[in-house]
Amino acid sequence: MMDDHARVNRLREEPRTDIPMAHRVQRFVEALQRHICKAIEDVDGAAQFRRDPWKYREGGGGLTCVLENGAVFEKAGVNTSAIQGRLTERAARAIGVHPAPFFATGLSLVIHPRSPYVPSVHANFRYFALGDDLFHPEDQWFGGGADLTPYYPFLEDVQHFHRVWKEVCDRHPGVADYARFKAACDAYFYLPHRGEMRGVGGIFYDYLRDDPEGAFFFxxxxxxxxxxxxxPIVERRRDMPYGERERHFQLLRRGRYVEFNLIYDRGTRFGLESNGRTESILMSLPPEVRWQYDWRPVPGSPEAAALWFFQPRDWLALTEADVPQP
Structure with missing residues (x-):
């Protein structure tokens, strides 16, 4: 009987020689954008994405899709881009390469739900190539990942999220490694000035270049x-009742999201330093957020219990007995 790895390998496409990898990835992310936007609109049921095409001044462009003031989602952005030009010294230094012609394409999404019980989420899947010849680039690599930012976390939800990504990684041995990608996500989305993560992590990978076909398949x-x-997490939590207390905590935790994106996020930095489109780059910011001086949760409260989740943990090894209860 065929095992999972053999089944996956059968599904792997033969390498295309008539279309550059850059354009194959571009086609994929644009199709994925359409699929995700349709699904988010169907779940929300009240709002639709505004679709805003734009041009990059050196070449190419993108499509920014933003949904606002929905019944379920307060703000959702699903962006694609496919741009080309020449890296400036500063932009090249930011990603550890030399100044050269480049092509970059990818999808990036951020969703901020209305309910404090529904997590925010971020994901991106991207490809980068250096050189004038896209059929034979000097260098090329894939990056991406997904991470979950709950406000009132539930272990069931966190484990579901991580289990999906572990299953995907496990189907691509030699290219993907859940343990390594999870550890990279925990390290990347950590706020050292706060001593905590912005959420509960997920997977994060970058510079996958040894096997371009395998990396694209993954x-x-x-x-x-x-x-x-x-x-499935949205459907479980969307109708839970909440009040001003929960909304207040949600806005405070969104502050951590903003702090990370504006201080540490490499994608934000690269976008601004490569003269990208500011509206699209800052699409990830939530519509409402709050900072309160020296805020501390009441001991024994649900808010105090939530903070336990914002440290790196082996989520799939935990049980409900391990989780502090308010």
Missing amino acids: SREAGRAFLRSYL
């Missing part, structure tokens, strides 16, 4: 897994 499967990693 990234396609990861992109297609996003909806099943997130929408």
Whole structure:
């Protein structure tokens, strides 16, 4: 009987020689954007995405899709881009390469739900190539991942999210490694000035270059897994009642999201330093957020219990008995 790895290898496409990898990835992320936007609109039921095409001044462009003031989602952005030009010294230094012609394409999404019981989520899947010849680039690599930012976390939800990504990684041995990608996510989305993570992590990978076909195959499967990693959580939590107390805590925790994106996020930095489109780059910021001087949770409260989740943990090894109760 065929095992999972053999089954996955059968599904792997033969390498295309008539279309550059850059354009194959571009086609994929644009199709994925359409699929995700449709699914998010169907779940929300009240709002639709505004679709805003734009041009990059050196070449290419993108499509920014933003949904606002929905019944379920306060703000959702699903962006694609495919741009080309020449890296400036500063932009090249930011990603550890030399100044050269480049092509970059990818999808990036951020969703901020209305309910404090529904987590925010971020994901991106991207490809980068250096050199003038896209058929034979000087260098090329894939990156991406997904991470979950709950406000009132539930172990069931956190484990579901991580389980989906572990299953995807496990189907691509030699390219993907859940333990390594999870550890990279925990390290990347950590706020050292706060001593905590912005959420509960997920997976994060970058500079996958040894096997471009394998990395593309993995990234396609990861992109297609996003909806099943997130929408079941939305359906479980969307109708839970909440009040001003929960909303207040949600806005405070969103402050951590903003702090990370504006201080540490490499994608934000690269976008601004490569003269990207500011509206699209800052699309990830939530519509409402709050900072309160020296705020501390009441001991024994649900808010105090929530903070336990914002440290790196082996989520799939935990049981409910391990989780502090308010």
